[in-house]
Amino acid sequence: MxxxxxxxxxxxxxxxxxxxxxxxxxxxxxxxxxxxxxxxxxxxxxxxxxxxxxGGVDAHCHMDQPMNDGSVMADDFYTGTLSALCGGTTTVIPFACQMKGHSLAKAVEDYHQRATDKAVIDYAFHLIVTDPTPHVLDEELPKLIAKGYTSFKVYMTYDDLKLSDRALLDVLAVARQEGAFVMVHAENSDCIAWMVQRLAQLGKISPRYHATARPQVVEREATHRAIALAELVDVPILIVHVSGAEAVEQIQWAQNRGLRIYAETCPQYLFLTEADLDQPGFEGAKCICSPPPRDKANQQVIWDGLCNGVFQVISSDHAPFRYAHPQGKQICGTHGSFQYVPNGIPGIETRLPLLFSEGVNQGRIDLNTFVALTATNPAKLYGLYPQKGxxxxxxxxxxxxxxxxxxxxxxxxxxxxxxDYTPYEGIALxxxxxxxxxxxxxxxxxxxxIAQKGRGKFLSCGLSSFARPRQRGKAVPCP
Amino acid sequence: MxxxxxxxxxxxxxxxxxxxxxxxxxxxxxxxxxxxxxxxxxxxxxxxxxxxxxGGVDAHCHMDQPMNDGSVMADDFYTGTLSALCGGTTTVIPFACQMKGHSLAKAVEDYHQRATDKAVIDYAFHLIVTDPTPHVLDEELPKLIAKGYTSFKVYMTYDDLKLSDRALLDVLAVARQEGAFVMVHAENSDCIAWMVQRLAQLGKISPRYHATARPQVVEREATHRAIALAELVDVPILIVHVSGAEAVEQIQWAQNRGLRIYAETCPQYLFLTEADLDQPGFEGAKCICSPPPRDKANQQVIWDGLCNGVFQVISSDHAPFRYAHPQGKQICGTHGSFQYVPNGIPGIETRLPLLFSEGVNQGRIDLNTFVALTATNPAKLYGLYPQKGxxxxxxxxxxxxxxxxxxxxxxxxxxxxxxDYTPYEGIALxxxxxxxxxxxxxxxxxxxxIAQKGRGKFLSCGLSSFARPRQRGKAVPCP
Amino acid sequence: MxxxxxxxxxxxxxxxxxxxxxxxxxxxxxxxxxxxxxxxxxxxxxxxxxxxxxGGVDAHCHMDQPMNDGSVMADDFYTGTLSALCGGTTTVIPFACQMKGHSLAKAVEDYHQRATDKAVIDYAFHLIVTDPTPHVLDEELPKLIAKGYTSFKVYMTYDDLKLSDRALLDVLAVARQEGAFVMVHAENSDCIAWMVQRLAQLGKISPRYHATARPQVVEREATHRAIALAELVDVPILIVHVSGAEAVEQIQWAQNRGLRIYAETCPQYLFLTEADLDQPGFEGAKCICSPPPRDKANQQVIWDGLCNGVFQVISSDHAPFRYAHPQGKQICGTHGSFQYVPNGIPGIETRLPLLFSEGVNQGRIDLNTFVALTATNPAKLYGLYPQKGxxxxxxxxxxxxxxxxxxxxxxxxxxxxxxDYTPYEGIALxxxxxxxxxxxxxxxxxxxxIAQKGRGKFLSCGLSSFARPRQRGKAVPCP
Amino acid sequence: MxxxxxxxxxxxxxxxxxxxxxxxxxxxxxxxxxxxxxxxxxxxxxxxxxxxxxGGVDAHCHMDQPMNDGSVMADDFYTGTLSALCGGTTTVIPFACQMKGHSLAKAVEDYHQRATDKAVIDYAFHLIVTDPTPHVLDEELPKLIAKGYTSFKVYMTYDDLKLSDRALLDVLAVARQEGAFVMVHAENSDCIAWMVQRLAQLGKISPRYHATARPQVVEREATHRAIALAELVDVPILIVHVSGAEAVEQIQWAQNRGLRIYAETCPQYLFLTEADLDQPGFEGAKCICSPPPRDKANQQVIWDGLCNGVFQVISSDHAPFRYAHPQGKQICGTHGSFQYVPNGIPGIETRLPLLFSEGVNQGRIDLNTFVALTATNPAKLYGLYPQKGxxxxxxxxxxxxxxxxxxxxxxxxxxxxxxDYTPYEGIALxxxxxxxxxxxxxxxxxxxxIAQKGRGKFLSCGLSSFARPRQRGKAVPCP
Ligand SMILES: [Zn+2]
Ligand SMILES: [Zn+2]
Ligand SMILES: [Zn+2]
Ligand SMILES: [Zn+2]
Ligand SMILES: [Zn+2]
Ligand SMILES: [Zn+2]
Ligand SMILES: [Zn+2]
Ligand SMILES: [Zn+2]
Structure with missing residues (x-):
């Protein structure tokens, strides 16, 4: 032996x-x-x-990701992964994000430079596809997938990130062909923009209106649409950061019909509510994330979804913007509109302790479910299993x-x-x-x-076993 | 007396x-x-x-409507309304269609010229809004509504007609403010374009592939989206020409929740199936319409929907393109792709007899329901009641x-x-x-x-009693 | 002329x-x-x-109906119909109730004697079938139906009234064969009895526990079961006095599938809540009825159901028991258990004014819907149309x-x-x-x-046009 | 080491x-x-x-169970467990069945005698509660639970086994109090009896009519009812041998709402159809089981349910009646009515190979799901984990x-x-x-x-971790 x-x-x-x-x-x-x-x-x-x-696998977290609006993520790969490991996470999968008009491969290269010599735990990359030109679809993506970047996130909102339905179909078709796996940020961009404009006209710009501008129907619609597109292409997808009952209903509807639709949620939808955006002064900006937190009744639906199979994974969606900082939440000061506040909240270190204490210790989920949601499933979903998870x-x-x-x-x-803050300040665990x-x-x-800076290694991902099409009934026409 | x-x-x-x-x-x-x-x-x-x-009120029919693709509608207001009255219809509401980049008011003027001196029965106009510029939204629409053009159709597909979700919200907001009523053609444009392209790459261009390119999921998605947008704005809408079970499910879901979502279907979804597009040679082109006919099981769902309250109205969606004609179905010959075949089928004269015979006489619907669906409800929906219907x-x-x-x-x-044809040739009534x-x-x-040409009068429509918002819960922000 | x-x-x-x-x-x-x-x-x-x-048709009201527990209805056909006409109702359909072990025909005879010379408006009878022996099923019911007693109510709860599922199937089968129409009181008897016993063991006997003993799940279950039995026999039914969202969901589910399931609600489910049973002293007994009133959110679901087609009829379910009376609500004094309090509330005179004021005047339903729900539909449902309604x-x-x-x-x-009371005391209309x-x-x-006592005439009912089976798919085996 | x-x-x-x-x-x-x-x-x-x-855990199988109708199970604990182990099963949980009017503890004693010295693999017992007298509820059950008989099956059909809703509630309440776990055979007894009688009157008695007598609606209704009763008591249950889409829909509805409803299916619902009952002569009797197999579309729904979380366990429901035997399927000869044919099919040895070949090898389920469904979950559900599974x-x-x-x-x-037969004869694996x-x-x-007769040991079960109530919202009143 x-x-x-x-x-x-x-x-x-x-x-x-x-x-x-x-x-x-x-x-x-x-x-x-x-x-x-x-x-x-x-x-x-x-x-x-x-x-x-x-060790936890945090399959949705952002660190040192270049931004378009002048904001800067406070965590680089060193502090980000350090924070992760102190919270029990040993693998992270942040995002290499293509800039519109630019190469995706270049974004990956750049992102490697940001990670190397800094990360203290192992990491893989999801790709963010924002500009699926024929070159990207036919050349870059297949090559990147072959090299171990086997999952990508696509956005249905944010002007600098979002894809049209047509572009989404193209990306899904590549995923189907190559066996890659697609994560979808599902919110209806036009609805949000329209609401934001209406609110601005009324002078409703304080942080609490971020939630007003993104009601559940906006998430529900995009979720249904993402499901429909995936159904048309016959390829599994995962809906990221699901916030409440209305999106859950759509996902259950799809799962009940046998469609391969997966879903992720995050601690903010279990621990925060819309009321946390409605704080004195600008404080509410600390909890601005998208989709926004909902209410207690919706939290319960999310808890239920951890047990009854709606969700396969719980991630942090760590997005490290400082509060009292001109490149953070206060990029437009403390009286600017919510629409300019960088979206996202920090949570890479608190993800596991929060879920363990309120989930396992309170008897809401069992220990196996905790492990599945936080480690094993994300590793399987993104081709890191059995090495990780x-x-x-x-x-x-x-x-x-x-x-x-x-x-x-x-x-x-x-x-x-x-x-400089955590939205979970004061919670007893x-x-x-x-x-x-x-x-x-x-x-x-x-x-x-004790970890030495830079000891973390890049992980080349295999193909996800969750990515297999159903291949049932009439197939979509493939040239 | x-x-x-x-x-x-x-x-x-x-x-x-x-x-x-x-x-x-x-x-x-x-x-x-x-x-x-x-x-x-x-x-x-x-x-x-x-x-x-x-007398029947045909609330969805096309005649002498200018087209962008070189095709020409065979019926002007004379033959169109003549055909209507011979089939028991005494009021028609065709469409004055804005061309992108042009004035909507101009389109109305032009359309009046086409109708005057020709129509043999009374007529009103729906507007088709294709380019909701601020001028159109803030000036033209309110004026037109005040003049009796109180309903408009918007398209979620067709390149020359479709609106983005944002534009749709703007139109819905005007409708809410002015008390006007919006009809929605609900099919996902990008999905169709993507399917058409895939099919073309495979050489699948014969008429039957029209149905392949527009599966139910494409209609279902757009239906859900239209419902969501209307819910956001809090304004009733009507989904036109609903073809099958999947869209019906979405509409029922909304109606069950108390949303004011209305729906229309057409004889083609009760009497035709996808198989009618799969005929020898180019014959299938005769039945190309959008959404396409489905199958027998879906026909049953549509029949059920006539009884259980899903549908408020049954219209013809008369779209008079000749079959053997270079400005009709054969605009690209008999070997061209389905994608260039003008969409739509004639049916203004057969609408009532078909529904009477198979509906009332066969005991599927009662006489009151027949009257409601074909006359009273459309008159109420579009502000013509109690003068008509x-x-x-x-x-x-x-x-x-x-x-x-x-x-x-x-x-x-x-x-x-x-x-030169009817898709219902040979049906015994x-x-x-x-x-x-x-x-x-x-x-x-x-x-x-016996009708004298031009005896028909233009009908200025009142506001629809169906157009009232729910005004429940959190209202959308209104400047 | x-x-x-x-x-x-x-x-x-x-x-x-x-x-x-x-x-x-x-x-x-x-x-x-x-x-x-x-x-x-x-x-x-x-x-x-x-x-x-x-004039209103009150298709569900009780007057001078013999009781088994020593209680006495305070309204005979004189005061009952008088109260009705003062509230705008011109036709009533109370119940001739079979006593277990006795003839149904005898119950009808007896009930005629109670009505004749007293009623001031016209009346028909529903039958209540409590003991469907072969003689009742094969002899009495067909004869009574032929004589104009074409509808019957069956109970799934109350020991002296309830039918087993098997007996229910037998009654439904007779209804199918004869074209009669069945109304179902849907609450699970065993569940209620079990809850009542548990509550009694805990000393929880005050009026408010009547609502505790009959939660929505009890009504929902029986509603689903009644629908299933009707589906098996392939015969339409109507669920009476639907109280809230859970039963509504089942009914919508059935209606959405094309089953011929109809439903009735009553003012108590629009105007009262469970809180009305939780009054000082014994006052809550005034609002004891079954199913019990629910809460505000459920009231909204019932209002929605009046618009979106769930309900065809709104009745009073008038059950005239005096409050401060030893044969009324206080049959066991003011400290007895809720389980001995006669079920039901008076409301034959207030039905129409309540619905008109809060429904029509407040814009929740339109005038036509008001007429349909209160007069035309009940007349059609029970074979009195077009004479009445x-x-x-x-x-x-x-x-x-x-x-x-x-x-x-x-x-x-x-x-x-x-x-001696109305539960609606003080409501402004x-x-x-x-x-x-x-x-x-x-x-x-x-x-x-001005009405002369006894001027009301008995109405022999025709067969309901709502009673027609679907006759679709596999029929139930008929000997 | x-x-x-x-x-x-x-x-x-x-x-x-x-x-x-x-x-x-x-x-x-x-x-x-x-x-x-x-x-x-x-x-x-x-x-x-x-x-x-x-090794497989077959959590639902019958062997040497005394019958009331003169039929005899062909497998005793020797041949039954032998067959099991040859098919890869190492633990069985058959049923100790109370006879009405008799002690449950006695049934357990008797059943031990049947198992001891015969079983070749380890075994636990479920109890079947058919007569929940106060003595059984208050004395026998708590004692038996404490001794390791922690799960019981209750029947909603079969005259000699079925419980009323009231009795079911009593049993569920004991389960809740003691932490025991209840399995429910969900079919509506009255509906079946009524159908059987109707079919008999028409002379429709051949095996195929067994399926006619038990359509899906009969299973769906009982499933909804079982869920409602469990919801009232606030205790988890498991629905055994789910056969098709209609019951699945009810279970999903409950699971989606966060209720703790679990479900089991069996190979017969994946591999057989109603057509297998419609064979020449009496052959169809070989596939008579309850609920009956459905059709191909329903098989697909069951397969989907193995993936999407509807089902936690797949059991054999092994019921070993010989075909050509007067104490087996031919107890009333080969021309007797289907209603006298002993229900059930043999399958303890084929369960795992069938599911492995068509499930794992065909890619319908993955290996982990196979293990979960056939071994780990049943062990956990019934308190045998981690010793077994x-x-x-x-x-x-x-x-x-x-x-x-x-x-x-x-x-x-x-x-x-x-x-003397297997219903799966000829299937290639x-x-x-x-x-x-x-x-x-x-x-x-x-x-x-190689196993020595009698080497199998009795397993005393712990309390199931699946049996925990939700304890949410209004609790049921507990004395
Ligand atoms: Zn996102
Ligand atoms: Zn993110
Ligand atoms: Zn259209
Ligand atoms: Zn049209
Ligand atoms: Zn009642
Ligand atoms: Zn009543
Ligand atoms: Zn069973
Ligand atoms: Zn069994």
Missing amino acids: TEFDLVIRNGKIATAADVMNCDIGIHQGQIVALAAELPKGTQEIDATDKLVLP TIAIGSDADLVIWDTQRQVTIANEMLHHNV QGYPEITISRGEIVYQHGEV | TEFDLVIRNGKIATAADVMNCDIGIHQGQIVALAAELPKGTQEIDATDKLVLP TIAIGSDADLVIWDTQRQVTIANEMLHHNV QGYPEITISRGEIVYQHGEV | TEFDLVIRNGKIATAADVMNCDIGIHQGQIVALAAELPKGTQEIDATDKLVLP TIAIGSDADLVIWDTQRQVTIANEMLHHNV QGYPEITISRGEIVYQHGEV | TEFDLVIRNGKIATAADVMNCDIGIHQGQIVALAAELPKGTQEIDATDKLVLP TIAIGSDADLVIWDTQRQVTIANEMLHHNV QGYPEITISRGEIVYQHGEV
């Missing part, structure tokens, strides 16, 4: 399906043994009375040892991102990561970061 | 609610008395054993005396339109209009047309 | 489809003429600025002249029933019946009753 | 979440190690190129080594049950169990059974 560089002893281990008490043997960064009792390792961790879970022989030893008893009250000062291990290496321990 | 210019004696009269046996007294073109026994009139018609129904004191004496026993087999040679009366004047009788 | 015993001049007349200004000529109790201007009648009423509507040539001159401006605040002292006419005779005028 | 009694080397292992290549170390009947390379074991199996899956440290070494390439054509002669291991012991190998 192999020798072990590290043995984690006596923990309670959970995967997406199982819970067991055993030792974990690690060799050269991989899990090589699970057993009732393992021989001594070079290094040992006693995990008695602790949970050992797969589980505790299995041969998988990377990306592990988190949880102290399920630890009481923590969230405060921004304890977080490791480069942002039970259960928190104690040790984070990346490829067999302890990178975080009892509040102390 | 008034003297009667005309008394129709002893008929069985039906309105949208009632059936009664009585005499009808007419004076100066209006119905002035309904009674068990009326004094003698100047003129008399014995309607013993006959049905007397309100019913048999009531004070209403125009637009009446049809039906011989419910008459056996007719549809043949194009018996029809009065200027088109029972029940047919025997006498048509317009404003108290017998204009058609036992197969003979 | 006939002479007129009575001419109502200059009113604004509404039917279920039309609104018109005209005179109404009446001869020998029937409407014989509608005209712009009629010759003088023997008697004349000036209805200038008034509405003239068909409309204003048409040949129909009985049952008319109500409404003063649409009159302001009334409901107070029990102004009502004519024999009950606009619009009230001014004159009620029954078969051409003025029976109520400006607050004064 | 422990020594290994058995090492399975080099296999491809799958759990409900993971797939990995590794060795499995077994000691004293339990899995004690999973590792890339294990030291030598006392015994070794080379699983190179083979799949190693958890997975491959994890500490779990029983119940394993199946699959030859994924082996081609097999199902023939009854190759099966090990004591029944790819993939079949090669070795079955029970608690570390090879019990079946390359077609040869």
